[in-house]
Amino acid sequence: MTPLARLIAARIRLSGPMGLDEYMRLCLLHPEHGYYATRDPFGAGGDFTTAPEISQIFGEMVGLALAQAWLDQGAPSPFTLAEIGPGRGTLMADILRAIRIVPGMAEAARVALVEASPHLRRIQRDRLGAVAHLDDVSQLPQAPLFLVANEFFDALPIRQFRRGARGWAERVVALDGQGGLEMGLVPASDAALPPAPQGVIRETCPEALPIVAQLAARIAAHGGCAILIDYGGWDGQGDTFQALRRHRPEDPLANPGQADLTAHVDFAPLAAAARAAGARVSRMVAQGDWLKRLGIEARARRLERAGDGGAMAALHRLTAPDEMGQLFKVLAFWARHAPVPAGFEPLDDDADDA
Numbered sequence: 001m002t003p004l005a006r007l008i009a010a011r012i013r014l015s016g017p018m019g020l021d022e023y024m025r026l027c028l029l030h031p032e033h034g035y036y037a038t039r040d041p042f043g044a045g046g047d048f049t050t051a052p053e054i055s056q057i058f059g060e061m062v063g064l065a066l067a068q069a070w071l072d073q074g075a076p077s078p079f080t081l082a083e084i085g086p087g088r089g090t091l092m093a094d095i096l097r098a099i100r101i102v103p104g105m106a107e108a109a110r111v112a113l114v115e116a117s118p119h120l121r122r123i124q125r126d127r128l129g130a131v132a133h134l135d136d137v138s139q140l141p142q143a144p145l146f147l148v149a150n151e152f153f154d155a156l157p158i159r160q161f162r163r164g165a166r167g168w169a170e171r172v173v174a175l176d177g178q179g180g181l182e183m184g185l186v187p188a189s190d191a192a193l194p195p196a197p198q199g200v201i202r203e204t205c206p207e208a209l210p211i212v213a214q215l216a217a218r219i220a221a222h223g224g225c226a227i228l229i230d231y232g233g234w235d236g237q238g239d240t241f242q243a244l245r246r247h248r249p250e251d252p253l254a255n256p257g258q259a260d261l262t263a264h265v266d267f268a269p270l271a272a273a274a275r276a277a278g279a280r281v282s283r284m285v286a287q288g289d290w291l292k293r294l295g296i297e298a299r300a301r302r303l304e305r306a307g308d309g310g311a312m313a314a315l316h317r318l319t320a321p322d323e324m325g326q327l328f329k330v331l332a333f334w335a336r337h338a339p340v341p342a343g344f345e346p347l348d349d350d351a352d353d354a
């Protein structure tokens with residue numbers, strides 16, 4: 001057992017089975033043994049590769065989309081340029097380089113990174129220099145906010161429920177007969193879930209909705225735009241809880257603290273939370289379609305002509321349906337008075353509300 005597995009087993013022996021949300025929280029963020037507290041998980045030497053690590057093109061497209069939104073909203077100065085879950089800082093570095101071509105934008109930007117991991121904060125400072133690090137989104141300034149979250153919401157702790165013959169049951173982590181970790185089910189009296197056929201599995205992410213509501217409230221009050229990029233879908237169901245270690249899937253209970261734990265993002269409740277907080281919301285769009293609308297194909301061809309031998313391979317990986325193009329989705333929300341951000345369409349029931 002890993003050191004964290006022993007701590008989790010001891011807690012279960014003391015307090016009983018542990019919900020998946022608490023298990024994920026400990027595995028990812030335990031101050032001594034948590035996954036993000038102890039390592040750089042990104043790239044070929046880590047456990048997974050995110051879009052910004054594949055090519056600079058991705059960050060450039062995100063940066064130019066935010067730049068157009070900033071211009072469309074009257075180029076407010078100063079404004080907060082933020083990222084939540086910024087990893088190595090690669091995406092923000094590419095965004096900052098891209099917006100330098102927009103007169104006045106880089107000078108007006110006040111960069112803020114929302115990052116819980118002290119280890120990753122050090123890596124981000126090495127790459128970006130002196131930036132404002134925040135513990136959570138509640139610390140973002142009350143100011144115009146232009147924000148990106150790439151592969152952030154998939155790592156937030158989830159609860160998982162299964163519909164049985166007697167109603168909903170919650171999936172938990174328990175102990176097997178030898179003292180190891182195993183999955184179990186307990187009655188879920190507090191599950192505010194709609195009726196469903198027996199066998200249906202639903203996942204909820206309690207931490208996601210308050211985060212989106214806070215971001216949308218700031219944007220509704222002060223202007224701005226948020227772009228959320230993650231793998232998932234719309235109003236989905238099923239078991240999507242998974243672990244990745246050394247670029248390979250594994251049992252989520254096998255190596256607590258030493259593997260990345262994630263679940264697919266359900267964008268429907270995020271959109272509803274943003275609308276309830278006063279922002280306009282886009283339709284969810286596949287990452288490949290969104291990037292193509294922004295002009296990524298022309299940019300890749302220019303880089304190839306300039307000698308970037310990997311540009312077209314990166315384009316394929318970011319946009320192809322059998323790569324990241326369809327698995328990853330994009331959602332935006334923005335100030336109600338503002339035009340629709342580049343590459344998006346408003347939700348049908350939101351189109352006339354501006």
